[in-house]
Amino acid sequence: MRHGALRYLLGTAFHTLTWTEWGPEGGAPVVCVHGLTRSGRDFDALAAALAARGRRVLCPDLPGRGASDWLPNPMQYTPPSYVIALTHLLARLDGPVDWVGTSLGGICGMMVAAAPGTPVRRMVLNDIGSRVPAAAAARIAAYVRMSFAFDDLAALEAHLRQVHAPFGPLTDAQWRHLAETGARRLPDGRVAPHYDPAIAKPFETSATGPVDLALVWSAVRVPTLVIRGAESDILEEEVAREMVMRPGVRLVTLPGIGHAPALMDPAQIELIAGFLDNA
Numbered sequence: 001m002r003h004g005a006l007r008y009l010l011g012t013a014f015h016t017l018t019w020t021e022w023g024p025e026g027g028a029p030v031v032c033v034h035g036l037t038r039s040g041r042d043f044d045a046l047a048a049a050l051a052a053r054g055r056r057v058l059c060p061d062l063p064g065r066g067a068s069d070w071l072p073n074p075m076q077y078t079p080p081s082y083v084i085a086l087t088h089l090l091a092r093l094d095g096p097v098d099w100v101g102t103s104l105g106g107i108c109g110m111m112v113a114a115a116p117g118t119p120v121r122r123m124v125l126n127d128i129g130s131r132v133p134a135a136a137a138a139r140i141a142a143y144v145r146m147s148f149a150f151d152d153l154a155a156l157e158a159h160l161r162q163v164h165a166p167f168g169p170l171t172d173a174q175w176r177h178l179a180e181t182g183a184r185r186l187p188d189g190r191v192a193p194h195y196d197p198a199i200a201k202p203f204e205t206s207a208t209g210p211v212d213l214a215l216v217w218s219a220v221r222v223p224t225l226v227i228r229g230a231e232s233d234i235l236e237e238e239v240a241r242e243m244v245m246r247p248g249v250r251l252v253t254l255p256g257i258g259h260a261p262a263l264m265d266p267a268q269i270e271l272i273a274g275f276l277d278n279a
Contacts, residue, residue: 001044003067004058008088010081011073017085018067019060020044023051030098030276032059033086033105035260036144037195039066041181045174045264046100050273060089062104064196074198075205079104083111090119098276102126103234103260107213114219124225124272127260129235129243132211136233136259141203149190156183156191166229166258174264223248225275227268229257250275 002021007014020040030050032043040059047057061068062082071077086108090097099120101109106128113120143163150156157179164178184194228240230253237253244251252271254261261268 001047005067006088006092008085010063010071010076010084013072015063015069015071015085017060017063017069017089019058019089020047021059022047022057023055025056027051027054027056028098029056029058029093029095030100031086031089031093032057032100033102033108034059034062034065035103035105036140036199037065037193038102039182039194041066042102042178043100043263044177044181046269046272049269050276053273053277055276058089058093060086062086062108064199066194070196070198074196074201077196077199078202079107079111082108086112093119095119096121098122098124100124100126100263100272101128102263103128110213110216110220113222113224114216118222120222122223122225122276123220124227124275126227126263127229127232127235129226129228129239130212130214130217131236131239132213132234133236134210137209137211139233141200144203145200147197149186149192151190153179153183153191156193164262166231167260167262168229168254168257168265170262170264174262178262217243221248224250225272226251227261227271228253229259229261230255231258232260234259 004021005016005018008017034042040061043059047059050057063085064070096119099109106125109123113123160178161175182194183191186192228235240251
């Protein structure tokens with residue numbers, strides 16, 4: 001695993017975007033983008049497996065997450081801002097890429113893939129689709145508005161096991177990994193999730209309604225694998241089935257999992273690797 005960073009211009013100021021990188025530098029690149037409150041380290045298992053197949057895998061931390069800079073203006077914590085940061089990374093790669101996006105990372109992926117001349121050639125959408133119901137969007141907004149601090153890493157891990165139980169069955173080592181890579185130390189010695197609490201600010205300025213991405217999705221023409229947790233409230237079954245009516249789109253539903261599959265299970269990893277190899 002290697003670490004990378006670049007400077008990108010957002011509005012009137014430059015900020016730093018960081019990523020972890022796996023595999024040979026000459027390998028066909030895969031960009032993996034995480035969900036709302038997570039970081040690029042969520043993809044360590046997937047990235048290592050894809051790297052073993054000769055792929056170059058880059059897992060960025062979105063602005064305000066992981067090791068990337070926090071934004072002074074919290075109202076910039078929105079998908080268009082994230083896409084600006086991510087397209088700086090795509091410009092550095094300067095060629096076709098495959099995209100794996102979990103939740104928010106999938107929204108960013110759809111926005112990039114929908115643009116004329118997109119470098120995205122294949123895309124995996126992990127439990128996100130063309131519409132998010134109002135109730136699910138409100139649940140996410142309520143969660144991100146909450147402030148968390150814990151006495152130690154074990155307490156943070158216990159919290160993650162509870163709130164992220166829909167990720168699916170994970171081993172003790174996998175839960176520990178999520179806690180260790182998703183923690184930041186506070187000045188008083190306690191630990192908190194590794195994101196800027198101000199990412200909640202955009203949710204506070206307007207009522208939470210359904211998130212309609214139908215127009216964006218309608219412009220996506222790249223082969224796409226849609227992964228859905230069978231118990232997900234974010235990607236409804238009806239929405240997922242409508243998405244796969246288009247040629248080149250495949251749906252796989254994972255039983256016993258909600259929002260969003262952790263993509264750490266060997267079968268989930270093989271599903272993605274096979275799609276990226278054969279699409």
